[in-house]
Amino acid sequence: MRLASPWSPRLSDEPGLTHERLVTALEEDLAAGRLPVGARMPAHRDLAYRLGIGLGTVTKAYSLLEKRGLVRSVRGRGMFVAGKEPNPGEIIDLSVNTPPQMLGDGILSATLAALARQMDADSFGRYRPPAGSIEYREAIAHWLAEHRLTIAADRLLLTNGAQHALAIALAAAAGVGGTVFTEALTYPGAILAARQNLQALKAVALDDEGLRPDALAAAFSAHSGERRVVYLTPTLHNPTGATMGLARRQDIVAVCRTHDAVIIEDDVYSLFTPSGLPALAELAPERTFYIAGFSKILSPGLRIGALAVPPAAMQTAQGFLQATSSMASPLMCAIMERWIRDGTARAVGEAIRREATERAAMAQAVLGSRVQPASGAGFHLWLPMSLADAASLAQGAAARGVMVTPPAAVMVDENDRAAGVRLCIGAPSLEDLMRALQTIRLLLDGSAEDRLAPP
Numbered sequence: 001m002r003l004a005s006p007w008s009p010r011l012s013d014e015p016g017l018t019h020e021r022l023v024t025a026l027e028e029d030l031a032a033g034r035l036p037v038g039a040r041m042p043a044h045r046d047l048a049y050r051l052g053i054g055l056g057t058v059t060k061a062y063s064l065l066e067k068r069g070l071v072r073s074v075r076g077r078g079m080f081v082a083g084k085e086p087n088p089g090e091i092i093d094l095s096v097n098t099p100p101q102m103l104g105d106g107i108l109s110a111t112l113a114a115l116a117r118q119m120d121a122d123s124f125g126r127y128r129p130p131a132g133s134i135e136y137r138e139a140i141a142h143w144l145a146e147h148r149l150t151i152a153a154d155r156l157l158l159t160n161g162a163q164h165a166l167a168i169a170l171a172a173a174a175g176v177g178g179t180v181f182t183e184a185l186t187y188p189g190a191i192l193a194a195r196q197n198l199q200a201l202k203a204v205a206l207d208d209e210g211l212r213p214d215a216l217a218a219a220f221s222a223h224s225g226e227r228r229v230v231y232l233t234p235t236l237h238n239p240t241g242a243t244m245g246l247a248r249r250q251d252i253v254a255v256c257r258t259h260d261a262v263i264i265e266d267d268v269y270s271l272f273t274p275s276g277l278p279a280l281a282e283l284a285p286e287r288t289f290y291i292a293g294f295s296k297i298l299s300p301g302l303r304i305g306a307l308a309v310p311p312a313a314m315q316t317a318q319g320f321l322q323a324t325s326s327m328a329s330p331l332m333c334a335i336m337e338r339w340i341r342d343g344t345a346r347a348v349g350e351a352i353r354r355e356a357t358e359r360a361a362m363a364q365a366v367l368g369s370r371v372q373p374a375s376g377a378g379f380h381l382w383l384p385m386s387l388a389d390a391a392s393l394a395q396g397a398a399a400r401g402v403m404v405t406p407p408a409a410v411m412v413d414e415n416d417r418a419a420g421v422r423l424c425i426g427a428p429s430l431e432d433l434m435r436a437l438q439t440i441r442l443l444l445d446g447s448a449e450d451r452l453a454p455p
Helices: 018-031 044-051 055-067 105-118 134-147 162-174 188-196 213-221 246-258 311-324 330-342 344-370 387-399 430-445 448-452
Strands: 071-074 078-081 092-094 156-159 179-183 200-204 229-232 262-266 288-293 305-308 380-384 402-404 420-424
Touching: 018 055, 044 055, 055 071, 092 420, 092 430, 105 330, 105 344, 134 156, 134 305, 134 330, 156 162, 156 311, 162 179, 162 188, 162 229, 162 262, 162 288, 162 305, 162 311, 179 213, 188 200, 200 213, 213 246, 229 246, 246 262, 330 344, 344 380, 344 430, 387 402, 387 420, 387 430, 402 420, 402 430
Parallel strands: 092 402, 179 200, 179 229, 229 262, 262 288
Antiparallel strands: 071 078, 156 305, 288 305, 380 420
């Protein structure tokens, strides 16, 4: 979504040619702080229309401002207020959902050294089955059975990360050009994957437990197509952080059975599932594609995903797997298997859960009731607000060296009223995180005008 310019166009009262009066007005407002660094300037035609002047006059004024270094043109995007850009070291990135770094150099070095002794060039250089070697699939099936889902190894496909698993599930379940129902606010990667498949996304209302069963039933009933497919994240929903209780999970499954709908369950945050809450794939194995991954619960560098497939869809899913990847990385699979077998995966996961809980508590203490949900662990938080407020908060934070997820990135329908800002709190150091949260708090406490004012 393209943000509107915060500038109210005017001509200076100073005498001179029209383009000179426009330049003077802009210079005056820049000096007064009415236009912050990075703010979008009005489009040429829009400015000419609003001031009742010629398009050439605007072009001449903008050219003069650019020569003076006051604005800069970005090809394909427009004209922006120029200024000192933050140094890379000064930027605190809360836009990418990354777990806290709990994997030590010693563990990684020891693992790679052990694998070097275990794996020779001949075995490394061989092609493996597209779905993954059986020993790797059995290891991940064992991992899932310990904490999430009991499933046979031959029901698992190993992928190059959970995003790859999601792309396969969407293609296999809905087909190219199909329709996918999902939360009105959802994971940006799912939006991109669906669009890549030319699939239409249908926004479904959600509440503080995630997707609403009544809204899903109504959306299914209004759909005239043959296939009904729903993508959802029951645990630590991205971006709102909501987690479905047992009754909600059962209700969602009941709606899907009534309408013979296929479920794509994204469970990459399974580490944070409260005890006693089953996966949807456990409640409805006959219709659920289940996605698990390790980059969100162990380390982003561990690009291994697992896709549990309903028996009837296995052949179709395998076809999409082979079309998109010959095989999952043997080295990544070997690391994952070793960490599961020797307990590293469990230990690192527990450390990440503790760290995420502490960080969530820190954010709660700084931001208070503005955070949704008000309690719980995880490494992303949601600040619900109007789209206009979310856009101004994101812009104000960026001007102060804090990057947040662009509000429109998580919206299925950019015209929807439900909006907000996602804060990813896992990656920064604790010191940087505190500074970033305090910056967000100051912006939240101020007015929309304050957010657009220069730092």
